[in-house]
Amino acid sequence: MFVEINDIFPVFNLNEYNRFGIAWATSVNLGFKRGERHFFCTFTPLYILSNFMEELGILSTLPIARFTDNGAYLTLSDGAEVLLPKGYLQGDEREGDEQEVFIYTDSEDRPVAVKERPVALLDEFAVMEAKEVTKIGAFMDWGLLKDLFVPNAEMLSPMEKGKKYLVRVCVDYRTNRLIGVSKYRDFLIEDTRGYEQGQEVKALIFEETDLGFKALIEDRFEGLFYRNEVFTSLEIGDQVRAFIKKVREDGKLDLQLTPTGRQKYDEGCERILQELGKSGFLPLHDKSDPEDVRAVLGMSKKHFKQSIGQLYKQNRIMIQENGIALVRED
16 A cells, blocks of 8 residues: 655554554655655554454354353354354254354354354445445445444445445454455456457446446456446346456446357347247347347347348248248248
8 A cells, every 4th residue: 555654654554453453654764755655565463363264254164162051062163162053053964064154143142153144244345235334344244143234434326325435345353353345446456458459357237327237247346348338137136147358447347247259149149049939030220229129139130130131041040021030941
């Protein structure tokens, strides 16, 4: 991160750290001048993590240590125990049996093991709905009985009840609790040199803007589908197959839903044949309204015309005045 030099001292000042346990230096005597900005690598001091539970926020396979009326106690890696409530037991378990569980803290901030898997584990992103918004933060639905809390200080912008947001699961190292953070750009990488035009990627749709749809790629990069190039329905939270259209200099990626080159037309032909297979006829032609083509096939009119041209050359369709018909094999 970049740090502005305000004062000059002979050593790093490590007296402060943020809620994620990251320490930083605000000044150092290395020939810097006041007002200059320099890059520093952040790091996590070990003493801050001394009370951090290794299994918190992840899926773990743990052995049963003992049983009580409340459930089974599982053994953690440090030798401590965590409760798996009785409701998760089938009744035939024995001491030593291993259980795959997710560990977080309950409503009283006690560590507890559950069998449900949240939509995101520690250090992962997911689109979550805000179930409740209070003066101190928002409570997000992440698939568990206890909602994930996003403090006001960790919000990218004020949240509204019922809306969906991109949230990353993090640990507040001051309290050893899992929290949500919607300031997603703090975790993204701007070096996109590993990508190339036409490359296929998985994209998570997380925000709609005037330009189009923002997408998260591999939990590390930001991409954009331009609205005028999207010919199918996209919803916040959708996981879609995407293709790199352009690698931008600002570290972001322009995306498209259709592949490039020959693959694009092959898939277009396959989509048309799939729809023709239902009735043998489609009331679409070269003079059809682009919105009608989009509604039926989820592609642009240009893509449609190029695809039916290929199918016609292959003698797989007949082009009629009011549409296209499938050529039936004898």
